[in-house]
Amino acid sequence: MHKPYQLAADLDAKLGDPTDPGQLFSYETCAGLDARDEFPAAICEQLDNLGLSAYYVPSQYGGALQNFEDLFQLLRTVARRDLTVAVAHGTAYVDAVPTWIAATPALASRLGAELVRSRLAERRFQGGVGDAVDSSPPKSIGPPVAVASPAGYVLTGTTPAAPRTRGPLTGLLARTGDELAELSMFLVETDRAQLDPPARLHGIRGTDHGSLTWYGTEADLIGTEGSGVELAMKSRQLTWILDAAVSLGGIDQVLRLALGRVIEDTVYDLRLVDLPQVRRRLTEAYADLLAAEAVALVATRSVHLSPNELAVTGPAATVFLRDRADDLIQLAAELTSEEGRVGKALRDHQTAGAVSGATRVLRSLAGQLPLLARSYGHPAPLAAAAALSTDLPDLRPDQLQLLARSGSTLMNGLPAAVAELESLANAGVVSHQLAGSAGVLLSVADDLHCQLSDALDPSIALELARRYSLCFAAAACVQVWLRNYAEHSKDDLWTGAVWLEACLVRLLGLLRVPPAGLAETVQIAYGRLMPAMVQQLRAGQLLSLFPYPLPEESRPVDERSRA
Structure with a gap:
């Protein structure tokens, strides 16, 4: 494993x-x-x-x-x-x-x-925490002010609402000059702050999204004065991993729950799973999960192998995973009429996206579209991030860039990957329908990059950014299969590129472009994928490209149903 x-x-x-x-x-x-x-x-x-x-x-x-x-x-x-x-x-x-x-x-x-050593701040707001400081003036929410002192810096002010009360130390932006633009990053002890009442949230309840107030607290400068905004933007290139994990974990939870219910439930003596429309939607959902997993694999490994491209890789992966999770959690709610776990997951995921700035992530990708258009088509090496056999070097933070000036190696390598699939189709390893669909994807990517340089209208740019994330996801799927199928030759999900063909059909559908072969290709691709999904479910495994047994499936069925 x-x-x-x-x-x-x-x-x-x-x-x-x-x-x-x-x-x-x-x-x-x-x-x-x-x-x-x-x-x-x-x-x-x-x-x-x-x-x-x-x-x-x-x-x-x-x-x-x-x-x-x-x-x-x-x-x-x-x-x-x-x-x-x-x-x-x-x-x-x-x-x-x-x-x-x-x-x-x-x-x-x-x-x-x-x-x-897990020395984490255990103070939580429970009516009255910080009441000793009752003579302070009304708080102004915004960047605190940091003033140089003999010991370093002294921090005074209130941070905006954020879940910053767990770690013993936290990094935050503070003003180090008269201008708002003069922001620097500091490390400060959270247990020396006053905890204000947390905001009541629609989802992720209880995570203490309340403001923190410091009164002359010593703080340590991170980096140099005035580099705070740049450091915050570079940090975002690594913190998206939590957002992506929340999205894929949410998909894992609700899709398994929905599948279990649909396979068991009947309508007029017919199993729901035998209804063509339900089967189609469930198979599409499974394809979404596998595509999301492939994107996450490439993106997280790119942190080490292509850190200079994370300004594009991170947002593209985050946008794709968040959009797929939103849709799949909503689908699970429709299929199960489940207000409990599915309803909670829906609220949690929506609120987490709002708190983490999902729209800002999309805008950051949209803002780089002209740059991506100019770099598209440059020769690219094999996507090493997609090959699980590739050793990962240590992260080099000094290689993080605010803009991916060389574009995306993954997207630039798409023409060579499509040619590789065509060769495998001629050798009988994969179907010609798959190679044809990959060719359709390449045409879509070419057309999209022609539009990127003219994306001046903000609303159009955001839509193009979403389409870019879909093309990025499809390219990730192609590379993950190509670089790893030889090691999984006995796995029904990998043999003949079963999962890849279904994922390409699904992603082309989201791009509103028919695959090669039209209707028959869709039916064949989903028809081949469905048994693999059911097999993983019944074997008690994680629904995944790389499944493993789940602890809840080790209990007797009657005990699980009572739970």
Whole structure:
């Protein structure tokens, strides 16, 4: 088993069966916390004890984070059980990223030691916290002010609402000059702040999205004065991993629930799964999940192999995974009429997107479209990020760029990948329909890049950015299959490119372009994919390109149904 998936499987097994109310990290426990707007402190402590916090810290600073693919799969596993817990615990990683990028080794090691030994801030707002400071003037929400002092800097002010009360130290922007543009990044102790009442959220309830106020608190400068905005933007190129994990984990949870219900339920003595329209929608959903997984694999490995392209890779992956998760969670709600877990997942995912700035991510991708148009067509090496056999080097933060000036290696390598599929079709390894659909994808990508340079209208640019994310996803699927199919020759999902053909058909459909062969290609592709999906479900495995047994499937069926 690929190492990141083995780590995820081990964590899943240690957490126990989520359908068992006797387990701490169970669906029932999370539902109760959600109903009470209560922070999942005990579950977060369990994750700390299992070592998850160590994966928020690079190995050179004493942690276990050697590659970001490991971190993604671990956070995905947490999100598959509960999105709120993933956000509540994962924000300690988000807060630490600026430190890993630009802080001095001594400062980074200090934060790393705190996280590895799981010394996390346990204060939560419970009516009256901070009441001792009752003579302060009304708070002005915005960047705090940092003033130089003999010991470093002194921080005064209130941060906007954000889930910043878990980690012992947090990175934040503060003003270091008279102009608002003079922003710098600081590392400050959260337990020295006053906690104000958290905002009541529609979803991810209990994650303490409340403001923090500092009164003359000492803080350490990260990087240099005035570099805060640039550092925040570069940090975003690494923090999207939490957003993507929340999206894919949400898909994992609701799709399995929907499949289980649909396969069991009947209407007028007919199984729902036997109805053509239902079968089609479920197979499309499974194809969406596999495509999302392929995108996440390429994107997380690109952190190490193509850090200079993360300004495009991160937003493209985030937009695709978020859009697919929104649609699939809504589909699960329609198919199951489930207000409980599915309803919670729907609320959590929508709110997490609003809090993390999903629209800003789309705009950041749209703003680079002209640059992507100019770089498209340049010769590109093989997409090493798609090959699981490729060793990942250490991250080089100094290679992060605000703009992907060389474009996307993945997209620039699409013509060669399509030619490779055509050769495999001629050799009988894959179908000619698949090679034809890949050719259609290449034509769509060519046409799209011709439009990118003229995307001046904001609304048109946003729509083109979404189409770009779909083409990016399709290219990721092609490369993941090409670079790994030889190692999975005995897997029905991989043999003959079953999953790839279905994913291309699905993604071309989302692009509103028919595949090669039209209707028969769609029917054949989905017809071949459906048995693989059902086989994984009945075998008690994670629905995945790389499945592994799930702990909840080890319980007797009658016990799971009662839970």
